Structures are given as C-alpha cells and as structure tokens.
Amino acid sequence: MAGERPAWWWWASIGTALVVLMAAPSYLDIADQLDISIIFILALLALSMGFLWGQGGMLSFGQTAFFGLGGYSYAVLALNTGETTSAFFIAIALSMAFALAVGYFMIYGRISDIYLSVITLVVTLILEKGIRATSGDQYVIGSVRLNGQNGIPTVPSLQLPWNPGTELFIDGVFYLSAALLVLVYVGLRLLLASSFGRVLVGIRENERRVELLGYDARRYKLAAFVLAGGIAGLAGVLYGVWGNFVSPAMFHLNQAAQVVIWVIVGGKSWLIGPVAGTAVVQYLSNWLGTQGVGQVSLWLGVVLMIFVLVFREGLLPTAALAIAWVRRRLGRREA
Amino acid sequence: MTAPILETRALEKRFGGVRAIAGVDFRLEPGELRCLIGPNGAGKSTFFKMVTGQIPPTSGSILFQGTDISRAEKHEIGRLGIGIKNQVPDVFNGVALRENLWLAARFAHGAAKAGTLADAMMERLELSSLANRPVGELSHGQRQWVEIGMVILRDPKIVLLDEPSAGMSIDETNRTAALIREVNRTATVVVVEHDMQFIRQIATKVTVFHQGSILAEDSFDRIMTDQRVRDVYLGRHGGA
Numbered sequence: 001m002a003g004e005r006p007a008w009w010w011w012a013s014i015g016t017a018l019v020v021l022m023a024a025p026s027y028l029d030i031a032d033q034l035d036i037s038i039i040f041i042l043a044l045l046a047l048s049m050g051f052l053w054g055q056g057g058m059l060s061f062g063q064t065a066f067f068g069l070g071g072y073s074y075a076v077l078a079l080n081t082g083e084t085t086s087a088f089f090i091a092i093a094l095s096m097a098f099a100l101a102v103g104y105f106m107i108y109g110r111i112s113d114i115y116l117s118v119i120t121l122v123v124t125l126i127l128e129k130g131i132r133a134t135s136g137d138q139y140v141i142g143s144v145r146l147n148g149q150n151g152i153p154t155v156p157s158l159q160l161p162w163n164p165g166t167e168l169f170i171d172g173v174f175y176l177s178a179a180l181l182v183l184v185y186v187g188l189r190l191l192l193a194s195s196f197g198r199v200l201v202g203i204r205e206n207e208r209r210v211e212l213l214g215y216d217a218r219r220y221k222l223a224a225f226v227l228a229g230g231i232a233g234l235a236g237v238l239y240g241v242w243g244n245f246v247s248p249a250m251f252h253l254n255q256a257a258q259v260v261i262w263v264i265v266g267g268k269s270w271l272i273g274p275v276a277g278t279a280v281v282q283y284l285s286n287w288l289g290t291q292g293v294g295q296v297s298l299w300l301g302v303v304l305m306i307f308v309l310v311f312r313e314g315l316l317p318t319a320a321l322a323i324a325w326v327r328r329r330l331g332r333r334e335a
Numbered sequence: 336m337t338a339p340i341l342e343t344r345a346l347e348k349r350f351g352g353v354r355a356i357a358g359v360d361f362r363l364e365p366g367e368l369r370c371l372i373g374p375n376g377a378g379k380s381t382f383f384k385m386v387t388g389q390i391p392p393t394s395g396s397i398l399f400q401g402t403d404i405s406r407a408e409k410h411e412i413g414r415l416g417i418g419i420k421n422q423v424p425d426v427f428n429g430v431a432l433r434e435n436l437w438l439a440a441r442f443a444h445g446a447a448k449a450g451t452l453a454d455a456m457m458e459r460l461e462l463s464s465l466a467n468r469p470v471g472e473l474s475h476g477q478r479q480w481v482e483i484g485m486v487i488l489r490d491p492k493i494v495l496l497d498e499p500s501a502g503m504s505i506d507e508t509n510r511t512a513a514l515i516r517e518v519n520r521t522a523t524v525v526v527v528e529h530d531m532q533f534i535r536q537i538a539t540k541v542t543v544f545h546q547g548s549i550l551a552e553d554s555f556d557r558i559m560t561d562q563r564v565r566d567v568y569l570g571r572h573g574g575a
C-alpha cells in the first residue's frame with residue numbers, strides 16, 4: 001500500500017463522505033451533532049497516534065501531551081487576546097514546537113523504541129500533574145487563571161476569521177471538525193504516497209537499512225513526530241472549542257490509554273483504522289453507558305483484550321482479510 | 336603503489352573481554368575484488384560493521400579515500416559511497432520488492448528516476464514477476480539478491496558483501512558470482528565467504544582473518560597451500 005497513489009474509488013469515497021458530512025447537520029439534532037463532532041475531534045487525536053505508530057513505527061503513548069497543550073494554549077491565548085483565529089494557529093504551532101523539543105531529545109538521543117513510549121507517557125503525566133498543581137491564585141497567565149484540576153471553563157468559541165463578531169455554533173463546530181478530519185486524513189494519505197512517506201515506512205520496516213542507504217532517518221522521524229504533535233494539538237484546540245472547556249483530564253493516563261485502544265481496535269496499518277476505532281469505541285462506550293452494565297471501562301477492557309488476542313490487525317484490516325477469504329472461496333466455487 | 340580506497344590502522348573492537356578485532360591494518364586498492372575468509376568468530380562481520388558505522392571501533396582508525404570515517408554515522412558513510420549487504424538479510428520485509436529497490440534508487444538518483452531504475456534492477460536480478468510481493472515472503476536467496484540490488488542501486492564506490500551465497504543452490508551461487516564480477520567493473524568489492532568453490536570463482540586476492548587479526552594475505556592458490564591457514568581451518572574442525 002505504501003507508495004501507491006490513491007485510486008479513483010478512494011477519491012470518490014472521500015467526495016461522498018464530504019457530501020454526507022456537509023449535509024448531515026440538517027438531519028441531526030443538536031445532541032447528535034455534539035456527539036458526532038467529538039468523535040471527529042478524538043479521531044484526529046487517534047490519527048496522530050496511529051500515523052506515528054503504524055507508519056513511522058514510533059509508539060507514542062503520550063499524544064495527549066500535545067492534545068492538552070493545544071487545548072490549554074488556545075484557551076489562554078484566546079481569553080487573553082479576545083481573538084481566536086491567531087490563537088487557533090499559535091496553539092498548534094506551540095504543540096509542534098513542544099513536539100520538536102521532546103522529539104529531538106528522544107530521536108537524536110537515539111533512545112530505543114520502548115523508551116520512546118515510556119518517555120512520551122511520562123511527559124503527558126508530568127504535564128497533567130503540573131496543570132493540576134495550578135489551583136492557586138498565583139498561577140495566572142496574562143489575565144487567565146489556570147485553575148488547577150478544575151480546568152478553564154470559559155474557553156471562547158471560534159470566531160469566523162473574516163467576521164470576528166460571529167461565533168461558530170454547534171453545527172459550525174461539526175462542519176469544521178468534519179472538514180479538518182477529512183483534510184488531515186487526505187493529507188496524511190498523500191504524504192504516505194510521497195517520497196517522504198515512503199522513506200518513513202522504510203524506517204518503520206528497517207531503520208538500519210534506510211541509514212545504510214544514506215538517509216538520515218532521524219530527520220524523517222523527527223519531522224513525522226512534529227507533524228503528529230501538530231495534529232494532536234489541532235485536536236486539542238477543537239476539543240476546547242467544542243466544549244468551551246479544557247482540563248487536566250486531557251493529559252490524563254485514562255485519556256492517553258484510550259487513544260492507544262482506539263488505534264488498536266481500528267488497526268494501525270491503515271490510516272482509516274484509528275478513525276474507525278475511535279468511532280466504534282466511543283459509540284460502544286456511549287451505548288454501554290445507557291445500558292446500565294455497570295463498569296463501562298471494564299467492558300471496554302474486555303473489548304481491547306479480544307482485539308489484542310484475536311483480531312491483532314484491528315477491525316478494518318481483519319475485515320479486509322475476511323473479505324479476501326470469502327472472495328477466494330467464491331472464486332474457487334465458480335472455477 | 337596507488338593510494339588505497341580503504342585503509343584501517345590498528346583497528347580494534349572489544350566486546351567486554353573479547354577482542355573481536357585486535358589491531359587490524361587493512362589496505363584495499365581501488366578496483367579490487369577481495370575475498371575475506373576465516374573461521375567462525377574470526378571477526379569478519381565485526382570488521383564490516385565497523386567500516387559501515389554500524390558499530391563504533393574501540394580504537395584505531397578507518398580511512399576512506401584518505402578521510403577518517405571511524406566516527407561517522409551510518410548514513411554519512413552510505414552517502415560517501417560504501418554499501419553493505421549484511422550477513423543476515425537486511426531488507427524491508429513488510430514492503431513490496433519494487434518498493435525496496437525504489438527506496439534505494441531514490442536516494443542516489445532522485446524520485447523521478449527511481450522507478451525506472453528499480454524496474455531495470457528487477458529485470459537484471461530476474462525478479463520482475465515478484466515486483467509486488469512483500470520481500471519477507473521471498474526465499475532467502477532472493478532476499479540476498481534484493482539486498483545486493485539495493486546496494487548496487489546506490490552506485491557505491493565500495494561494496495561489502497557478507498556471505499552473499501549463503502543458503503543458495505549451486506545455480507543461484509553461480510549467478511551471484513557473475514553478478515559480483517559485474518559489480519566489480521564499476522566498484523571495489525570485498526566479499527566475506529566460507530564457500531571455497533565460490534571464492535575460487537571470483538577471487539584475485541584473499542585475506543584470512545583469525546581471532547581478530549589478519550593471518551595471511553595472498554592469491555587464492557597460495558592461500559590454499561599456506562600451512563598456517565590450513566592449521567586454522569583444520570584446528571577449527573578438529574576442535575569442534
């Protein structure tokens with residue numbers, strides 16, 4: 001799959017998805033729009049993790065660090081300046097800058113893959129603890145109190161860049177998060193078909209061979225890490241905009257682990273896997289929540305175990321294998 | 336005497352107490368096709384890995400066309416023009432054969448030409464029918480060829496081949512020998528091998544490693560009649 005340009009049917013699917021998504025709000029009530037927008041936003045977070053892991057071979061356990069940082073940066077900037085467009089972009093840039101610093105240390109330090117997972121997890125946990133400790137009055141950035149574990153409850157909605165008087169309402173957030181999810185997905189898919197993406201997949205397969213061929217693998221890995229940090233940061237900004245709220249829970253271990261679960265359930269070898277995994281798991285946990293089964297996270301744990309043990313490739317690649325198998329059986333019968 | 340293309344001076348590698356390479360002074364002239372032999376554990380692979388930056392020397396120096404590369408990174412050495420086929424097939428197992436070759440060609444020749452060059456290399460290796468198969472599914476011998484193909488696509492000045500005919504049938508081995516002679520027309524080649532028939536086919540000059548040092552260096556025929564070399568090999572068999 002790596003290296004191939006997307007086929008016509010792929011572009012047709014993207015076009016169809018866009019049409020459906022843009023028409024959807026007219027047929028959905030506000031509550032559904034909210035539920036679905038958050039899935040899009042979390043899917044962006046999962047995509048950033050799944051891209052790094054599935055394509056770059058880097059298992060970052062702490063994409064939530066950039067997610068939370070994006071959300072908090074947006075909140076603080078927008079509240080201080082009263083202007084949301086620049087806050088949106090600067091927050092993403094800050095997430096990327098932080099990913100550059102963390103990634104440089106890990107990748108140029110040539111730490112092993114397992115330590116990359118551990119360090120990213122530790123980074124997000126440190127940020128969480130740090131933010132939680134800011135409940136005192138003295139923790140103020142500009143005019144914004146960080147509020148410790150209570151989070152910042154008054155995160156401004158996005159204003160239209162060309163008309164700052166108008167704020168995005170719930171359907172606006174739906175359109176924006178849907179469009180950005182599609183945009184990021186398409187962008188990453190095209191990136192994988194580019195020279196950069198093909199080298200990245202080579203690094204995942206065999207970093208030593210890539211280097212012996214003369215590529216500086218560290219540059220490619222760092223670029224991928226920074227890009228993924230930016231995508232996670234974007235998800236964080238949208239999360240803040242979605243609920244007008246950011247809190248230390250964005251950095252929390254539970255959140256970090258959920259991202260990994262989404263990616264494992266959906267499958268990491270295809271970019272669409274993390275998106276599907278997020279949708280399925282989020283839908284399932286919402287549904288379980290209404291069924292009175294008690295511990296939702298316990299049941300999710302069971303689902304995860306099933307995937308890790310039985311459907312190792314994740315939902316979509318497993319489904320593809322099943323389809324290929326059925327086709328072969330049918331083909332044999334016809335022959 | 337011409338200036339050497341590759342030279343090591345008092346090169347040494349210790350793994351804990353083991354002196355895997357114990358002060359090697361090695362010279363390679365441009366255009367040579369050299370064979371490196373020696374019993375298991377003699378340090379041949381360790382020597383290759385140091386020359387290509389895969390492991391750092393404990394002491395001593397490695398000079399490529401006069402520049403010291405003993406502390407250079409793998410990719411820098413690759414760019415300078417030293418290519419290696421490692422002892423264990425070292426390819427991109429999960430991706431298609433053509434993609435493996437494309438990645439190699441892309442680096443030296445750019446994305447525009449890489450596709451054509453990859454296709455041409457598949458023809459040359461007679462593997463075109465397997466273009467879209469993941470390399471991990473190919474036979475051991477085919478993977479060795481893919482790796483050699485990747486090395487050649489970089490247009491290296493020196494090609495190091497660590498046991499290129501291991502696990503190959505007689506027919507495959509003969510094709511590999513022909514391929515190596517062809518590569519030698521444009522590059523200096525060093526081959527590590529155990530198969531004496533194979534070495535007889537390709538060698539001009541042979542270097543014998545033993546316990547991390549150079550034991551002998553001469554023409555194939557003289558090496559084969561050298562008593563020290565015989566002792567080393569017989570000693571190994573006797574002791575084993």
Ligand SMILES: Nc1ncnc2c1ncn2[C@@H]1O[C@H](COP(=O)(O)OP(=O)(O)OP(=O)(O)O)[C@@H](O)[C@H]1O
Nearest residue numbers: 350353355373374375376377378379380381382422
């Ligand atoms: N990474 C390592 N750690 C510790 N010892 C090592 C390491 N690599 C090699 N050695 C030791 O160094 C010595 C030389 O090994 P090397 O692989 O270079 O031998 P070789 O000549 O290539 O043998 P073979 O013909 O079996 O491939 C051996 O004693 C080996 O056990």
Ligand SMILES: [Mg+2]
Nearest residue numbers: 379380381422
């Ligand atoms: Mg060896």
